[in-house]
Amino acid sequence: MNRNLPEAKEGIESKRQSGIDHGVYGAKYIYDLSGKYGPNGRIVGELLANVICYHHGGLPDAEDFNGDSPLLMRLQDENRLTDYEQVKVAFFKDLQITEQEIEQLFKKSVEEIKLLILKSSTGSEAKNKRKSNFVYLSVHPTN
Numbered sequence: 359m360n361r362n363l364p365e366a367k368e369g370i371e372s373k374r375q376s377g378i379d380h381g382v383y384g385a386k387y388i389y390d391l392s393g394k395y396g397p398n399g400r401i402v403g404e405l406l407a408n409v410i411c412y413h414h415g416g417l418p419d420a421e422d423f424n425g426d427s428p429l430l431m432r433l434q435d436e437n438r439l440t441d442y443e444q445v446k447v448a449f450f451k452d453l454q455i456t457e458q459e460i461e462q463l464f465k466k467s468v469e470e471i472k473l474l475i476l477k478s479s480t481g482s483e484a485k486n487k488r489k490s491n492f493v494y495l496s497v498h499p500t501n
Contacts, residue, residue, distance in 0.1 A: 378441065378445065379438055380445070381411045381412065381413055382411055382433065382439065383439070383441075383442055383446065383449075385410040385411035385432075386407075386433050386439060387442075387446055391403065391464055392407075392464070395465070395468045398471050398475065399468050401471050402467045402468050402470075402471045404420075404429065404430075405471075406464075406467070407429055408429050411432060411433075412429075
């Protein structure tokens with residue numbers, strides 16, 4: 359993965375200054391990718407999407423008092439995602455990385471989370487009541 363990081367960083371900086379909400383675009387990409395990998399993929403997707411979406415600070419709770427996920431609401435807000443496809447293409451071009459490389463890294467993350475879940479206590483009835491898979495993991499931590 360040969361990347362010209364200084365040039366890529368300059369491109370990212372110029373997009374940040376233009377007001378593009380790059381965090382939500384990256385989070386949406388990972389969250390969409392996570393849907394291909396079942397419940398464990400969704401856990402990884404929500405975990406990574408939270409980190410990506412809120413990497414400049416202001417990390418919200420995984421769920422609010424109504425059981426809604428601020429992250430998922432943000433990822434479903436079409437007004438925030440008007441240029442999503444264009445931003446995604448520019449991202450892969452600027453960083454000289456392929457979607458397949460990202461997907462390989464994501465697959466490894468899913469395998470790691472499977473091991474973590476196997477070590478944790480099970481509570482499938484609690485999981486089925488939650489909108490957010492990530493909250494399930496935090497409610498049922500590993501021993």
